[in-house]
Amino acid sequence: METRKTFIGLVDNALAASNSLHRDQLLFSYKGILYPRILYSPEVFKALESFEARRDDVILAGYPKSGTNWLSQILNDLIAISQKKTPGSESSVNAEEQEEFPYLEIGDSEKYERMSKLPSPRFMVTNLCPEKLPKSLFQNNAKILLLIRNPKDVATSYYHFSNGVATVPSYETWDDFFTDFMAKKTAWGCYLEYLSEWNKYADKENIMTITYEEVKENPALSVKNIATFFGIPLTEEQLQLVVERSSFQSMKKNSDKTHGSFGNVLFRKGGVSDWKNHFTEDQSKKMDKAFEEHIAGTKLGKKLKYDLYCKA
Known part of the structure; x- marks a missing residue:
């Protein structure tokens, strides 16, 4: 399983390297946004601009802690099925296809040159907002699955994550983090x-938006819709297998194999x-106000069902 070793190796090295940095050295700013210095670099961001997307690329876009590891598992299994392989079997992970770390913006600047030689479909994940992505993604109509999650749970999950990994600053208290x-x-x-x-891209036909909450509520229907969007036919049996393998329990159990020491941090709850276990009433109101200002009433805002998931 060469690919997993590459993945785990990269993560372990990053965690080790971060330990030697002082807290205020961990992040750097690029075009107005902070990123972990150990994983990202201005050179790679620069090289990424010329990345050539393909129409049949399978792309997952999501902000950190909105469930990208979970959906990656589903998409990897769907790609295996589209290639007539059985998810989870040794043969389903073709070392050649997954040699690259799946996060598009993480790696070295020669990465995109190597990716141009990979067979289709290529799977990639991104935490970037659309303005920071290569133009070719939109020009070539690559299909993008956009994953969103209610902001209060994203913040909560991010807080625990930041205290669990060395690549981002940790926090003594939830209040400081918030x-x-x-x-x-x-x-x-x-x-x-x-x-x-x-949200500016939410109406494009090559973009499908799905929420963390709806996948949680109805995994089978969600997997079916994702497969349809990427044009992957599924039998009932294959559908059940993908749902089973992507359950939280199953992924947590296998996290040592899939994510190394990082697994404990990624699969928390x-x-x-x-x-509701963290936010004070005042913090809750602050988030409600920010939500109103930025996104309420828009297509993505409505899709999040804020009142259902974010009002106590």
Whole structure:
């Protein structure tokens, strides 16, 4: 399983390298947004601009902690099925196809040259907002699955994540984290601005938006809709297999194999409404106000069902 070794190796090296940095050295700013210095670099961002997307690329876009690892599992299994392989079997992971770290913007600047030689369909994930992505993604109509999650759970999950990994600054208290998160002082920028940027693209036919909450509520229907969007036919049996393999319990159990020491941090609770254990009433109101200002009433804003998931 060469590919997984590459993935785990890269993550382990990043975590080790981060340990030697002082807290205020962990992030750097690029075009107004903060990123983890160990994983990202201005050179790679520059090289990414010339990346040539293909029409049959399978792309997952999502802000960190909105469920991208979970949906990656589903998409990898669907790609295996489209290639007539059985998800989870040794043969389903073709080392050649997954040699590259799946996050489009993480790696070295020669990465895109290597990716141009990979067979289709190529799978990639991105945490970037559309303005920071290569133009070719939109010009060539590559299909993008946009994953969004209610902002209060994103913040909560991000807080635990930042205290679990060394690549981003950790926080003594939830209150400190919340202040930074709302003031755009955390890596990857403001989540509500991210949503508002993506909202401009929400009507394009090559973009499908799905929420973390709807996948949680009805995994089978969600997998079916995703497969249809990417044009992958599924039998009932294959559908059940993908749903089973992407359950939180199953992914947590295999996380050592799939994500190395990082697995414990990534798969914490996988639930909905954990924010109620953290947010004070005042913080809740602050987030409600920011949501109103940025995204309420838009297509993505409505899709998030804010009142259902974010009102106590």
